[in-house]
Amino acid sequence: QVQLVESGGGLVQAGGSLRLSCQASGITFSNYAMAWFRQVPGEEREFIAALTWNDGTSYYGASTGGRFTISRDNDKNTVYLQMNTLTAEDTAVYSCAAVYRQVPRTTPTTYDYWGQGTQVTVSS
Numbered sequence: 001q002v003q004l005v006e007s008g009g010g011l012v013q014a015g016g017s018l019r020l021s022c023q024a025s026g027i028t029f030s031n032y033a034m035a036w037f038r039q040v041p042g043e044e045r046e047f048i049a050a051l052t053w054n055d056g057t058s059y060y061g062a063s064t065g066g067r068f069t070i071s072r073d074n075d076k077n078t079v080y081l082q083m084n085t086l087t088a089e090d091t092a093v094y095s096c097a098a099v100y101r102q103v104p105r106t107t108p109t110t111y112d113y114w115g116q117g118t119q120v121t122v123s124s
Helices: none
Strands: 003-007 010-013 018-025 032-039 046-051 058-060 068-073 078-083 092-100 118-123
Touching: 003 092, 018 032, 018 092, 018 118, 032 068, 032 078, 046 068, 046 078, 058 068, 078 092
Parallel strands: 010 118
Antiparallel strands: 003 018, 018 078, 032 046, 032 092, 046 058, 068 078, 092 118
16 A cells, blocks of 8 residues: 655744655655645645656756755655745645656646645745
């Protein structure tokens, strides 16, 4: 059974930082490209960041503005999202996703597995 479990969300003041984690089980983690998306109620999922499974290439959505960093630890089956200089516009549910041995894309439907998400709320 495949599980992606996010953690690290919460309430933070504008200008603050959070680090989200997503731990995977039931898959050979090193074979999967990993990504973060976020969603606000009533809106579509927005691509935030992705990291390839093989060569460490990272991709970022336009809204991150150089403030976010994605990384992974294959020994811990975990992908991270470091978020700095947060604003109220970053408030959303953040979810991680995994796709097997493909270049990660910005389209949510291209991913094989999803976590349940973790709420990030930034107070202004």
